[in-house]
Amino acid sequence: MLHLDYRDGRPIYEQVADGIEQLVAHNVLEADSQLPSVRQLAVELSINPNTVQRAYGALESKGVIYSVKGKGNFVSSDSTQVRQRRIDELHTQLHHLVQDARLLDVAPATLITWIHEEEQS
Amino acid sequence: MLHLDYRDGRPIYEQVADGIEQLVAHNVLEADSQLPSVRQLAVELSINPNTVQRAYGALESKGVIYSVKGKGNFVSSDSTQVRQRRIDELHTQLHHLVQDARLLDVAPATLITWIHEEEQS
Amino acid sequence: MLHLDYRDGRPIYEQVADGIEQLVAHNVLEADSQLPSVRQLAVELSINPNTVQRAYGALESKGVIYSVKGKGNFVSSDSTQVRQRRIDELHTQLHHLVQDARLLDVAPATLITWIHEEEQS
Amino acid sequence: MLHLDYRDGRPIYEQVADGIEQLVAHNVLEADSQLPSVRQLAVELSINPNTVQRAYGALESKGVIYSVKGKGNFVSSDSTQVRQRRIDELHTQLHHLVQDARLLDVAPATLITWIHEEEQS
DNA sequence: GTGGTCTAGACCACG
DNA sequence: GTGGTCTAGACCACT
Numbered sequence: 123m124l125h126l127d128y129r130d131g132r133p134i135y136e137q138v139a140d141g142i143e144q145l146v147a148h149n150v151l152e153a154d155s156q157l158p159s160v161r162q163l164a165v166e167l168s169i170n171p172n173t174v175q176r177a178y179g180a181l182e183s184k185g186v187i188y189s190v191k192g193k194g195n196f197v198s199s200d201s202t203q204v205r206q207r208r209i210d211e212l213h214t215q216l217h218h219l220v221q222d223a224r225l226l227d228v229a230p231a232t233l234i235t236w237i238h239e240e241e242q243s
Numbered sequence: 244m245l246h247l248d249y250r251d252g253r254p255i256y257e258q259v260a261d262g263i264e265q266l267v268a269h270n271v272l273e274a275d276s277q278l279p280s281v282r283q284l285a286v287e288l289s290i291n292p293n294t295v296q297r298a299y300g301a302l303e304s305k306g307v308i309y310s311v312k313g314k315g316n317f318v319s320s321d322s323t324q325v326r327q328r329r330i331d332e333l334h335t336q337l338h339h340l341v342q343d344a345r346l347l348d349v350a351p352a353t354l355i356t357w358i359h360e361e362e363q364s
Numbered sequence: 365m366l367h368l369d370y371r372d373g374r375p376i377y378e379q380v381a382d383g384i385e386q387l388v389a390h391n392v393l394e395a396d397s398q399l400p401s402v403r404q405l406a407v408e409l410s411i412n413p414n415t416v417q418r419a420y421g422a423l424e425s426k427g428v429i430y431s432v433k434g435k436g437n438f439v440s441s442d443s444t445q446v447r448q449r450r451i452d453e454l455h456t457q458l459h460h461l462v463q464d465a466r467l468l469d470v471a472p473a474t475l476i477t478w479i480h481e482e483e484q485s
Numbered sequence: 486m487l488h489l490d491y492r493d494g495r496p497i498y499e500q501v502a503d504g505i506e507q508l509v510a511h512n513v514l515e516a517d518s519q520l521p522s523v524r525q526l527a528v529e530l531s532i533n534p535n536t537v538q539r540a541y542g543a544l545e546s547k548g549v550i551y552s553v554k555g556k557g558n559f560v561s562s563d564s565t566q567v568r569q570r571r572i573d574e575l576h577t578q579l580h581h582l583v584q585d586a587r588l589l590d591v592a593p594a595t596l597i598t599w600i601h602e603e604e605q606s
Numbered sequence: 607g608t609g610g611t612c613t614a615g616a617c618c619a620c621g
Numbered sequence: 622g623t624g625g626t627c628t629a630g631a632c633c634a635c636t
Contacts, residue, residue, distance in 0.1 A: 133626055148346055159608065170628050175610070183546065188371045192608045192635035196370070205347060212344055213357060219336055220361045226268060226329055230358050236334060237351045240341045250551045250562075254620060291621050375635055389589060412636050450589055455599060457582055462603045465575055467511055468568060472600050478576060479593050482583045496611060522623065533613050538625070555620035555623045608636075613629100620623075 126167060134169055138177035143186050146197055147208050157187065157195040247288060255290055259298035264307050267318055268326045278308060278316040368409060376411055380419035385428050388439055389447045399429060399437040489530060497532055501540035506549050509560055510571050520550065520558040 124141040126134060145151045157163075160178065164171040178195050181187045186204050189195045198204070223233055245262040247255060266272045278284075281299065285292040299316050302308045307325055310316045319325065344354055366383040368376060387393045399405075402420065406413040420437050423429045428446050431437045440446065465475055487504040489497060508514045520526075523541065527534040541558050544550045549567055552558045561567070586596055 135626080144346070160610090161608085172629085173627065176626090178609085183543075189373075189609060190370050190635090191375055191610075193370070194608060199371070208347055209349060212340065212347070212349065215336075215340055216354060216357050217361065219333065219340065220358060223333055225265060226326060226333065228330060228333065230362055233337060233358055234355050236337055237341060237354055240338065241351055249553050249556070249559075252552075254554060256620080294621060297620090377635075386588065415636060418635085447589060451591060454582065454586055454589070454591065457578075458596060458599050459603065461575065461578055461582065462600060467507070468571060468575070470572060470575065472604055475579060475600055476597050478579050479583060479596055482580065483593055498611080523625090524623085535614085536612065539611090541624085552624060553620090554625075557623060609634085611631100611633080613631080616626100616628080618624105618626080620625105 124167060126169075135173050135176040135180065138163075138167070138169075138174060139180045142177070142181060143184075143204065143208075146186055147205050151197050153197050153199045155197050157197065159194055245288060247290070256294045256297040256301065259284075259288070259290075259295060260301045263298070263302060264305075264325065264329070267307055268329050272318050274318050274320045276318050278318065280315060366409060368411070377415045377418040377422065380405075380409070380411075380416060381422045384419070384423060385426075385446065385450070388428055389450050393439050395439050395441045397439050399439065401436055487530060489532075498536050498539040498543065501526075501530070501532075501537060502543045505540070505544060506547075506567065506571075509549055510568050514560050516560050516562045518560050520560065522557055 124138060126137055128134075130137065142151070142157070151157070157178070158166065160171050160174045164174045167174070178187065178189065182189055182195075185198055187195050187198055220230055220233065223230065245259060247258055249255075251258065263272070263278070272278070278299070279287070281292050281295045285295045288295070299308065299310065303310055303316075306319055308316050308319055341351055341354065344351065366380060368379055370376075372379065384393070384399070393399070399420070400408070402413050402416045406416045409416070420429065420431065424431055424437075427440055429437050429440055462472055462475065465472065487501060489500055491497075493500065505514070505520070514520070520541070521529065523534050523537045527537045530537070541550065541552065545552055545558075548561055550558050550561055583593055583596065586593065
């Protein structure tokens, strides 16, 4: 389900949160569907329940999921908003990438060529 | 010369190393030219010499610069290679970005549109 | 009759209790009238009878309702008192709000303006 | 400096975070000034460093403060934004209060009267 | 059973 | 010294 990489510098809880957010953004996890319990996911991933809790907490404060005490964690209903936010992030990343390219004297046209190559492969 | 941003989450030594690498990639610092001494740069940037040393160390292990004991640190001769490596990184980043976009049902054409918008602004 | 929101962070039993207290305060439920049985309300709201029981218990200790063993739960006779208590709470809340506004250099006049805006919308 | 209430249902880390946010909003803590270290504040308040860390983390993700590894935590520069957000919260609270009042047949005019009474006292 | 908070103690990265 | 992450284990509130 989720892939953890301990060599990756990013903290575990962030990898968990990002992984789940992706699943939500791509509608693999549908709105209002229940997520695995904190303890269960902790066992599955062989990590501490506290770490899962932290990931869930981060997602909740981001509005990606909501939690009900005594019942569990659920996917937030307006996943559209989540998708939009991720698209905005994409836009920002591309912005930085174009800036970096400029500094290296790589024309935007070159970047576009690369994208076309992606499409063919 | 170099711009440090303490609010940016990135560690100082990384900002220093990246800044120097950019200067090398753009040939602002020419091959075999001498870099400022660890202590001098530390004073200029008002940071700890340890931090500068660490940045230089990172650059050396990356092949961007080389150090001569008792003399100082110098820009590696094949700076074209440095530039090429950074361009490759750019290519890889763009690759991941296009993949992420696909997963979000954002067509490559949309990305190209965004790039065009960059050019105009 | 009662509206439950699972996404709302507040516990279910509290939402149930508050909902009933509001109905009492607005005289929708008259004094000494009988409330639905624990089991019946649980079925209606599709929640656990324990949760309803807890809500009723909270209301009883607050004096909003009283329970007769073997007969059921009933609205407390002096519902005016309930309403008055809720109005007092409102007064207290407004007091704190004005205090907080002062600390933020927001004049009471501004608050009054906001209230007028409410009336128009 | 900060007041903790263990009887209050709110979690400790939230009380700490809110307290600091208030100090920032009221300019008691100026922009870019350094906050007490995690360990130091933990000792002062007689709580676990982890709890302080959590409070600081929440404030950082809210943009109230920023942290520099190995240096400390600092007040975010644009405290204007923090103040504005708190004012927005105030507005929302007042909105809910007016709604609740309406349900209790308490006219907005009454609320305004209460505010005037505040001013005189 | 569920989520949520807190403590204690350890380890790492940064300066 | 600083912040940041993770584990282990306990306790509470809710269903």
